[in-house]
Amino acid sequence: MPHTILRIDSSARRDGSVSRALTDRILARLSDDTTRIIPRDLAGGLPLLTADWIGANFTPEADRTEAQRAELALSDALIAELKAADTIVIGLPVYNFGLPAALKAWIDLVARAGVTFRYTEAGPEGLLGGKRVIVAAASGGTPFGSEIDFATRYLTHILGFLGLTDVTVLGADRLAVDADAALAAAHAAVDRLPRAA
Template structure:
């Protein structure tokens, strides 16, 4: 059975982007997969606003046509996630955190009752049985360090919606030693290829 892969890029840079290069290499490892493509810089996801929030918190059966329309973009993004077996996400670190484009995507797909739900024992993610591969690049932020508010947050939010099988491919601290960082990331991708 053909696997479906969702390929997400968020770097504002079209040329010379390390994360775009890494995600392309990771996708190439899964050469037999059907690939869904989402470029958050090329086609930005709208920020949520008051109208969106009101629509989201209105029970589905009670939504007006305008509210249903307001959520169609979010529904489409969630449908891609539901369809995907593996999600590959490019994560350039901007000022110790996520690019705004990627945060906007998260705000659109983290929806109570759709991708997670609250239970008596706490929140439960609904997008289970999937795998995510994060391709991170940073100038000075070490992956998983106390100043890494990007990969740690993204791993947390993926787990929150049920995606707990997460691999981090990090080309971190490029400003300190780019060659070593890129070599480490390439080694991680080669390990993915061997495991595929």
């Protein structure tokens, strides 16, 4: 079985994006001729949750109408991509101290009770375990790991909630302060990534 990597890009910029360039570098590091890449570019945006979507999601699967199944079709496709992947690489530009809206919309579409997590007597349990996640982050001024880094902390938390606990965050932070140093450190971190999980 070939190794499968799900690549998620969330930068609104397709040209000149640091997070996309880092994701390129990560894929070059981790993939070979047999690797299967599933691309998912969120730059065009994703639909936000609606009352109809929520109603469909909370209707038992056997009782859903055709309209409700259609309402959940994109969510089902996004979850299928996650389940098919051995490794997930997420490009994360920090916008206003948080995630791009499209990446938050992706999270809302894939975080589904009974599908990607469930509630138990012992608390919530993620259902997507056994996968490696690498986050390629980029920020203009936010230091990663600092008290104002809401983006990587939130993303790591919600991934763990879904059972994705093997998460490596690397990237270029404070690009507006010293871009050359930030990029050099990020490239070095990518080059140190183990090729196998």
